[in-house]
Amino acid sequence: MVRINKAYDLNHWLLVLFFLAQLCIFVSSSDPSEIQTLLKFKSFLSNDTALDNWNNSTNPCNGTTNIWAGLYCDKNGNVYGLKLQNMGLMGIIDIDTLSGLSALRSISIMNNNFEGPLPSANKIGALIGVYLSNNQFTGEIPEIAFEGMNQLKNIYLDGNEFSGExxxxxxxxxxxxxxxxxxxxxxxxxxxxxxDPNGWKHFNVSNNQLEGPIPxxxxxxxxxxxxxxKGLCGKPLTPCKSSMKTTKLKNSLDQFEHYAMTTLYLSEKQLLHIIMKTPNQDPRSTIQFRLLSACVGFGPTSVLFFLLLDIKTSVLIFNPQFCAND
Known part of the structure; x- marks a missing residue:
């Protein structure tokens, strides 16, 4: 019979548990490079007393528990999100520095005092949420501002002073x-x-200076x-007026008053071909339009109009005429 040394067995398992505990601490502790990245990011901020515990003496994360204020941590102890809300923060959002946080998926700096243009969030292409509400950001947002951010689900830019389209x-x-x-x-x-096949969870563009039909x-x-x-129209708001802005249209075909129209026909591709010649009998030329809209009213006096697009010059032509029905 083999005699089991209970004291040895207990010490053996205690030693195993000790090493496992050390391994867990090692796995869940923050990457040293993340500490330096966050401290560099903090150096661009001002009025940052809410972040006083961001220092070298502690790790930002312990597993999923954040040690530093305003962080979300994943199971590996990496920084998953910044939640720096209602802290009175000012300064610069240094996106270039934050791009060094490989696990970062969410940035929230709502209700602070940040100014200037929109931070270049597309430098962190894996972001899921961007929350910049109620700051003092200004200026136009570049067309490419969100290009390549294919994981992005939530965007809050409300309560700022962004302008342009x-x-x-x-x-x-x-x-x-x-x-x-x-x-x-x-x-x-x-x-x-x-x-959106899944439907919008939240969509709001109210209280801006938008115009035109709602998609x-x-x-x-x-x-x-x-x-x-004031300029928006269409469902779910009031219907859009049929007339279009005169600044975007020519009100008649007066530019052709010195030409004689000899032939007019509409091709299968909705192209209106007008064959013209000058009073001096110059060679005939064909002017080609795309027929965008045509409407004929009915009654003793009707309105006949064509909305045409000059294929060559991309100029819109609006030609209203009153005519009497036979």
């Missing part, structure tokens, strides 16, 4: 389900967002998402 790169984000742009100074038309893909949203934009 809404960047079309937003409409190309395949996973975007939350977009809040309210309370800025955006102008122009809303980009043509594709129909059909957004027409099922509540009207509150669009109010406060």
């Amino acid at each position: 809404i960047p079309s790169s937003l409409a190309a984000l395949p996973k975007l389900t939350v977009l809040d742009l309210q309370g800025n100074q955006f102008s122009g038309e809303i980009p043509n967002f594709p129909q 059909a893909s957004l027409s099922n949203l509540d009207a509150s998402a669009f109010v406060g934009n």
Whole structure:
């Protein structure tokens, strides 16, 4: 019979448990490079007393538990998100430094005092959420600001002073389900967002300076998402007027008053071909238009108009004429 040394057996297992505990601590502790990255990021901030425990004496994370203020940590002890909200922070959001955090998926700096242009968040292509609400960011957002951010789901830019057109790169984000742009100074038309098969969880562009028709893909949203934009029209707001801005149209075909029209025909591709010649009998020339719209009213007096696009010059031609029906 083999005699078991109980004291040896207990010491053996205690030693195993000790090494396992050390291994867990090693795995879940923060990468030293992340510590230096976060401290460098902090160096660009001011009024940062809320981040006083960001220092070299402790690790930012212990497993999923954050030791430093304003962090989310993943199971490996890496920084997964920044939650620096309501801290009175000012200064520069150094995206170049933050791009060194390989596990970073979310940046939230809501309700602070940051100024200047939109941070170049697309330098961190794996981000899922960008939360910049209620700061003092200004200026136009470049068209390419969100290019390549194919994992991005949530964007909050509300309560700032952004201006110019809404960047079309937003409409190309395949996973975007939350977009809040309210309370800025955006102008122009809303980009043509594709129909989201999963539906919008939240969409709001209210209280800006937007104009033009609301894209059909957004027409099922509540009207509150669009109010406060005097120039917006279409479902779910009031219908758009049929007339278009005269600044974008020529009001007649007066530029052709010295020409005689000899032939007019419409091809299968909705191209209107007008064969013209001058009074001096110059050789005939063909002017080609794309027929965008044609409408004929009915009644004693009807309105006949054509909305044409000059293929060569891309000039829109609007030709209203009153005519009497036979």
